[in-house]
Amino acid sequence: MTTTPSPSVWPTFRARDARGLMAFLVSAFGFEETVCHEQDGVVHHAELAWPPGGGVMLGSARDDGKAVTTGGFSCYVVVPEGQIEALAERAWGAGATISTELHVTDYGSKDFAARDPEGNTWYFGTYPGAHRATS
Structure with missing residues (x-):
């Protein structure tokens, strides 16, 4: 039997306007805010869930000695079959800059x-990753 394990890697990044970016990610892409620890306008830790599984963590850009830049983040988000067209329309309608139009890859995604x-790039596609053998 082969299967793809549940997500256990959560990409993390920082934003100049964390609250604004969170609102955009919910509106444009359909993420769901699940946790936000904020104090005095600084988001120390927030989680946005991706409804089919997994999610991202983010916080406000701040000078805390950690070498984290803003605007250079990218990740690939798996979209269930039959939903990618609607998501592309939703993103465009919410004002996302479409950097690569919807297309079919040479591997069928x-x-x-x-x-x-903030300048981060979000790749969305139907490819769920290679299946791995389980014991």
């Missing part, structure tokens, strides 16, 4: 890419 207001 339907993909598109969009940039958020």
Whole structure:
């Protein structure tokens, strides 16, 4: 039997306007805010869940000695079959900059890419990753 394990890697990044970016990711892409620890306008830790599984973690850009830049983040988000076209329309309608139009890859995935207001690139596609043998 082969299967793809549940997500246990959560990409993390920082934003100049964490609250604004979170609102954009919910509106444009359909992420769901699940946790936000904020104090005095600084988001120390937030989690946005991707409804089919996994998600991202983010916080406000701040000078805390950690070498984290803003606007250079990218990741690939798996979209269930039959939903990619609607997501591309949703992203475009919410003002996302579409950097790669919806297309079919040479390995059969339907993909598109969009940039958020902070300059991060989000790749969306139907390819769920290679199946791995389990014991």
